[in-house]
Amino acid sequence: MDLRLSEEERRFREEVCAFIDAALDPATRARMESGRLPTKEQWVAWHRTLAARGWSVPDWPKEAGGPGWDPVRRYLFREALQAAPAPQPQQFGTQMVGPVLIAFGTEAQKRRFLPRIVTLEDWWCQGFSEPEAGSDLASLRTTARLEGEHWIVTGQKTWTTLAHWADWMFALVRTDPSAAKPQEGIGFLLIDMRSPGITVRPILTIDGEHEVNEVFLDEVRVPAENMVGDPRRGWDCAKFLLSHExxxxxxxxxxxxxxxxxxxxxxxxxxxxxxxxxxxxxxxxxxxxxxxxxxxxxxxxxxxxxxxxxxxxxxxxxxxxxxxxxxxxxxxxxxxxxxxxxxxxxxxxxxxxxxxxxxxxxxxxxxxxxxxxxxxxxxxxxxxxxxxxxxxxxxxxxxxxx
Amino acid sequence: MEFELSEEQRLLEASLRRLLADRYGFDRRKAHARTPEGWSREVWRAFAELGVLALPFAEEEGGLGGSAVETMLVAQALGEALVLEPWLATVVLGGGFLRHGASAELRAAIVPRLAAGEVLLAFAHTERGATADPADVVTTARREDGGWRLNGRKTLVLHGDVADHLVVTARVTGAPGEERGLAAFLVPATASGLARRTLRTNDGRRAAEIVLDDVAVADDCVLGEPGEAFPLIERVVQEAIAALAAEAVGVMTLAHRLTIDYLKTRRQFGRPIGSFQVLQHRATDMLIAIEEARSMAIWAAMSLDEPDAAERRRALSAVKALIGRRGRFVAEMAVQLHGGIGLTMDYAVGHCMARLLAIDALFGNAAHHLARLADGGGLIRAA
The missing domain is CATH 1.20.140.10 (Butyryl-CoA Dehydrogenase, subunit A, domain 3)
Known part of the structure; x- marks a missing residue:
């Protein structure tokens, strides 16, 4: 039993801190220090700075484009960013949908989406909560019905963090309303936010911020290839994601x-x-x-x-x-x-x-x-x-x- | 970074736990507690045979060369069985002074007998009205005839009623509270001028009030450097705090286990009370508190090696503060979730509560250590 960091771990931490110190834009740091959310431009710029160094997806294995760090290094890296303070790599892509795709996605999905997460070409948002499905997430009612090669999605998501900046949403949608248990018959679907039928409406919070949104989906057509895994087993993806990192x-x-x-x-x-x-x-x-x-x-x-x-x-x-x-x-x-x-x-x-x-x-x-x-x-x-x-x-x- | 136990450490823990499971059930413990001394010589011999008493001493002196991690494992197992025997007083406190402050001759004379279970020690340090600051000592040591004369009064000397030798702290020079001027001595309990009276503690153990009336001590019984013994005293107290932290984790674990069992078996309103969400959440909060305490007990054991004295002091204060608060919280919850039965002598949960309060009270409670930590600038540097 030994709580001390090894020599290599200490050197790793120094390397990370030195990089952050040199590379972090002072305005971004000042904004973070003040407690404000970074602007989208600051966040994207910093994410790409990390990407250029090979560090934007710290949790991913090497074969998926990550640095292949062990949990200790991943922890040290995150802590160094928090201490700077610097923005984390944009989490909806790197920590949420990315790991789900690595674990459950098809080769085509991985090839298409993962590289764009690494460099933050795509900003992702999370379409989980609904007005009637908060803590009881499995009671969600947004439906997706298969019509030929497309899922037709209708419903409403809410508390969607930074949906107004997002290019894509990963969403839980009900694919089989007749399933025996609410957790069954839910799919994990990737939706292009530019699709016709999507409306993003801001929710202003009491601190005066616009961070979260309502997202309305009205007969949104989503290519069938954008379903991750079994269309009835999306709950497994959600559980995996919620306990990741x-x-x-x-x-x-x-x-x-x-x-x-x-x-x-x-x-x-x-x-x-x-x-x-x-x-x-x-x-x-x-x-x-x-x-x-x-x-x-x-x-x-x-x-x-x-x-x-x-x-x-x-x-x-x-x-x-x-x-x-x-x-x-x-x-x-x-x-x-x-x-x-x-x-x-x-x-x-x-x-x-x-x-x-x-x-x-x-x-x-x-x-x-x-x-x-x-x-x-x-x-x-x-x-x-x-x-x-x-x-x-x-x-x-x-x-x-x- | 490494949290795994070695094979040897796992074996030690398993064999001690087996011994306690076989011979230290709660009914047996009750019987030990009813004896005049409040604990069992037979169990003590079993500890000796298992090597628990020899554990922290160097191998060349008859010990087993165990580290702070081994001590942590032992303390936790003893805590989980609510063990009454004078392990802290003899092995951790008395033994600590032998290891860090005694001459080779003195160690050779005592350690093998201590390891065999034949000698009991106690730490005669606390004085009436003193704070938990280890330098708050009024008892005096006067140089005389090539030896020392001790005068003063010590109280709450854990297991001082049965100890064969007492580690007595005294002041050679300076005023109470000053770190300079302290000394420590190993004094036979039979020394002329030493009187003792048995006290009871709130956790069902024994302690002693010790009066020192011009007690003569020879030079070969001096521990550390007379006048410069503060670092030695502080070191041993810190080791005791680390051991108490681990013991507290054990006691909390027992309290929690009993509580969960109770929630599953006790029925009210036609269903097990553990089906009620408010009770589930309290039981969860107990678990969180125990894991925090466990983390701090590990940190305590690791921090004993910290070479920077100020850093080490801050760490042990932080540990003691958290252990005291979380221990009290777990005790309160365990009793609350049990209802009235939790407050009875016949049931173990109340004894867990009493022991956790005692652990908080020993060597500075949470409020004391929090104040010290705050005055020392806290754990996190501003810049």
């Missing part, structure tokens, strides 16, 4: 980066007890979070190490539920501490760009103006990808046999 769920690197930033902020922020960083109550609460981050980090490393010994196993790992629950709770606790540090500054709405003082009132720094929108935005961590309550259901069933 287990350690990434924890976002330990983001937590550490946010804590470092909060400490710098607290050194320059006044409290009723002097500098905020010297306020014992603030310090104790922050230290308690740091302890939890460390416990999560070691747990992550244990999962990563276990993953390395069970390579090729496609079964969902309930440990990813644990990491997601704690990871989300910790980030939300950091957001709360930051919000409290902002005090009345949390009232000011932030500007669109990080380098301008908020509302042209120089007394409210950008981090303070961003603290409330971020606090609100980060509630999503315990909601999307299966709420924390659903994660607990999964764990209770898998680990406890309840």
């Amino acid at each position: 287990r350690a990434g769920q924890a976002r330990v690197g983001i937590a550490k980066e946010r804590i470092r930033r909060l400490k710098r902020i607290a050194a320059e922020t006044r409290s009723p007890r002097g500098r905020l960083i010297d306020d014992p109550s603030f310090r104790d609460r922050l230290a308690a979070i740091e302890v939890e981050v460390k416990a999560l980090e070691i747990t992550c490393l244990r999962v990563v190490a276990a993953e390395a010994t069970r390579a090729g196993d496609r079964a969902p790992d309930p440990a990813s539920s644990l990491l997601k629950i704690r990871g989300s709770e910790i980030l939300q606790a950091i957001a709360t501490l930051t919000l409290e540090a902002a005090g009345e500054g949390a009232l000011a709405a932030p500007e669109a760009e990080p380098d301008r003082p908020s509302n042209e009132v120089p007394s409210v720094p950008d981090w303070a103006a961003m603290s409330a929108p971020l606090w609100m935005n980060w509630r999503k961590f315990s909601i999307y990808g299966g709420t924390n309550e659903i994660q607990r259901n999964i764990m209770a069933k898998a680990f406890l046999g309840l």
Whole structure:
């Protein structure tokens, strides 16, 4: 038993950090640091910078165009990006549909789609949730009926992240409404977002952002060759996808980066007890979070190490539920501490760009103006990808046999 | 990076667990607890035969050369059986001082007998009104006639009622709280001027109040460097914290297992109570807490090798803070999910709760270590 990184692992991490430092556009970094989503142009540019280095699809095996890293290197790579902070490779392609195609796709599908994911020629979005199918995803009602060489898709998807930037959507569609169980008779279908019959309507969230959308599909014709695997077994793809890249769920690197930033902020922020960083109550609460981050980090490393010994196993790992629950709770606790540090500054709405003082009132720094929108935005961590309550259901069933 | 156990480590763990399964069922434990000493000499001999007592000592001194990982495995197994025997006091605390602070002659005189189960040790350190800071010592050591004279009062000396030798901390110079000026001595419990009174602890174990009235100690019983013993004391306390963290994981594991069994068998409203989602989620939260604690116990064992003293101190404080909080949480949940039965002497879950509270209280509770960690700048550097 040895928690220390090997010499090669340490060198790998240094190489990654040095590359990020040299290659990351300062404006992108500043935007990430401020807590804003990168612009599409920034994200695409960074993804392609990584692609040029051979690093845009860190989880993929060599034969699919990936670097063929082991789970430890994949973890170190992600953490280095989070720490910079830099955008991750665009996740809907690289972490979601890509691995599904590698595991379940035809050779033709792989040849057609995988290279374009590597270089982000195609921006993917995820068509899973529907107005009546949230936590109970299997109750989805968007239908696909086969007419000759095409699936005709009709229905509505919602909470579709960045659908307004997307070229393609991977969607769960009901192919057999008469199937005995709701999980049966669902297909995993790849849909061109430029197809006639698709309407994307923005959902503005309470932080003022446009990140998610409703997607309406009205008699959309999708070539039959775009079905992944058995048209009745798409649920297997969905389950595989939802538990892929287990350690990434924890976002330990983001937590550490946010804590470092909060400490710098607290050194320059006044409290009723002097500098905020010297306020014992603030310090104790922050230290308690740091302890939890460390416990999560070691747990992550244990999962990563276990993953390395069970390579090729496609079964969902309930440990990813644990990491997601704690990871989300910790980030939300950091957001709360930051919000409290902002005090009345949390009232000011932030500007669109990080380098301008908020509302042209120089007394409210950008981090303070961003603290409330971020606090609100980060509630999503315990909601999307299966709420924390659903994660607990999964764990209770898998680990406890309840 | 490597989390796997070696073949030898797996064997050790399996044989200890087998011994405990055979000889340390909860009813047997109850019987041991009712004896005046509160534990079983027979079990202690079995530990000796298995090598559990010799484990951390160097092979050339009659030990087995086990590392912090082996100690972690033992502590976890002992915790899972709620073992009452004075392993922490004798092997980890007393043994720690022998390994890190005793002369070769002293080690040769004691280690083989300790490994054979013939000698019990205890750590006489805590004083009334002291904080958990290891330097908060008032008891004095005075140089006299080529030896030392100890004066003071120690309390909550774990298993000090039965120990053959006591590791006594005392101050040669300086004021309480100062790291400079501390010393440690191995004192026979029969020494003239040493009086002891048995105390009970809230987790059903024994401890002692020790009064030192001009107790004479020879130079060959000095542990470490007189006046410079703080690093030695801190080191041994850190090893004890790592062992307690692992023990806590074992206790939490037992509490959780009992709780899950109960949820599956206890029926109310015509169905097993484990079918209720709110209880399932609480049981899941217990599991999450235990995995976090397990991670920290591993980190504790690994951090004992950290050469940077400040870094090591931060790590062990972080460990103790998390273990204390998660231990209490698991105890609360285990009792809550059991209902009233969880609070009875006759059932193991209540004893898990009592032990987890004791583990939190020992060597600085969660609040103490969190404050120390916060004052030391936390775990994550700002820049």
